[in-house]
Amino acid sequence: MAKEDRYSLALYLASKGQLDKASFLLWKIVEKTNSAELMLNSILALVTMLGRKENNEKIINLCDKGIELSYRLNNENAKAFLMATKALSIIIEVEFNLHKKKNLVLAPGWKEFALESIKEEFTVLTRKIEQNRSESQQLITESFKGISxxxxxxxxxxxxxxxxxxxxxxxxxxxxxxxxxxxxxxxxxxxxxxxxxxxxxxxxxxxxxxxxxxxxxxxxxxxxxxxxxxxxxxxxxxxxxxxxxxxxxxxxxxxxxxxxxxxxxxxxxxxxxxxxxxxxxxxxxxxx
Structure with missing residues (x-):
């Protein structure tokens, strides 16, 4: 089956609620196609089908690849959509790290972390949360620049x-x-x-x-x-x-x-x- 036909079939399957089969076909296209336009279209479809929280890292990687293709193809709409999608995935990452950080918070009456390694992990998580927030806010702002x-x-x-x-x-x-x-x-x-x-x-x-x-x-x-x-x-x-x-x-x-x-x-x-x-x-x- 031609890759273009696979793409059309994937969209059809998605419209029928068969998202697992649709996303499987789209992954194959992304992995094997030599067409930048077809790859970009497949990425755009794929990031909307994947469950965000369980596929967060995959979505971020797909967005990075799609944003790069958007610049090459001068596709402002795709770039805006993927930047916003990446921002959302990053803010979900912030949520994961906030829960981790909350679990490290000192118990009442404690003045220091029990282990130095826990203190270091707390510091690393705090820094990562700040960096992710800054990046996601920048992406959201950038996503609106290409659309009126x-x-x-x-x-x-x-x-x-x-x-x-x-x-x-x-x-x-x-x-x-x-x-x-x-x-x-x-x-x-x-x-x-x-x-x-x-x-x-x-x-x-x-x-x-x-x-x-x-x-x-x-x-x-x-x-x-x-x-x-x-x-x-x-x-x-x-x-x-x-x-x-x-x-x-x-x-x-x-x-x-x-x-x-x-x-x-x-x-x-x-x-x-x-x-x-x-x-x-x-x-x-x-x-x-």
């Missing part, structure tokens, strides 16, 4: 979607770092104002601002998709908002966006979207 905010385009919407996810991960990371106590966490996990128990006022203001930035990016993306007549991606944007709302225990808001997504795809048989809707409905039921 005044021009309605799918790329602008795609990058806004990623930026919205990026800010949401920033929000979660900030909460990991700034929690003031774990007391009552298990008892208050279903309380809507739990943040008032776990964070000081300054931290609460910061998290509200970051969350507002996240929602604005995704809502703006949804509006662009609507203007373009792209019902699938518009629904995806609403599902992202619903997913975020469930994650922070805002069930009423989650139902609102889930309903919007269902309205957009009621006449569409896209299996990936339908599966997302079903999964989110199940998550909502568990939270009731």
């Amino acid at each position: 905010s005044s021009q309605i385009s799918e790329t602008l919407a795609d990058v806004l979607m990623i930026k919205g996810e990026y800010h949401f991960d920033e929000y979660l990371n900030y909460k990991i770092e700034n929690i003031k106590t774990t007391k009552f966490r298990l008892f208050l996990k279903n309380v809507s104002n739990i943040d008032s128990f776990l964070y000081n006022q300054s931290s609460q203001k910061t998290t509200k601002r970051i969350l507002k930035d996240s929602k604005k990016c995704i809502i703006d993306a949804a509006q662009i998709y609507k203007n373009l007549g792209d019902e699938i991606n518009q629904a995806n944007a609403y599902l992202n908002l619903a997913n975020q709302a469930i994650s922070i225990n805002r069930k009423k808001e989650a139902r609102k966006y889930l309903k919007k997504a269902i309205t957009e795809v009621q006449n569409n048989k896209n299996l990936e979207i339908l599966n997302r809707i079903r999964n989110l409905e199940e998550r909502l039921m568990k939270h009731d």
Whole structure:
């Protein structure tokens, strides 16, 4: 089978929800094709199919390769998308390292780390987190330079979607770092104002601002998709908002966006979207 046919088959399989088979074909193209354009298109498709947290390092490597190809092919849209995607993957890496760092924090009453090696690991993680944050912020900024905010385009919407996810991960990371106590966490996990128990006022203001930035990016993306007549991606944007709302225990808001997504795809048989809707409905039921 020609590599171009493999690429078309991969996209078809993805539209039918067969992401494992689709990504397998795309990996083969990336590994073997001599066509820079086909490789770039395959990378663009692949980074959207791979599960982010379990394939984070692979996605970063693919983005690096794709960004290099984008420069060679003078493809500003691909470059913007891949820069934003890499930024999101790096901020996920920050989350992993924050959890590692939290596990090294001194127990109450201790004045020093028990082992010098633990102290060194703590220092290394702190430095890595700072470097990753700086790099991801730079990539997000760079990703918008090649696309015009005044021009309605799918790329602008795609990058806004990623930026919205990026800010949401920033929000979660900030909460990991700034929690003031774990007391009552298990008892208050279903309380809507739990943040008032776990964070000081300054931290609460910061998290509200970051969350507002996240929602604005995704809502703006949804509006662009609507203007373009792209019902699938518009629904995806609403599902992202619903997913975020469930994650922070805002069930009423989650139902609102889930309903919007269902309205957009009621006449569409896209299996990936339908599966997302079903999964989110199940998550909502568990939270009731």
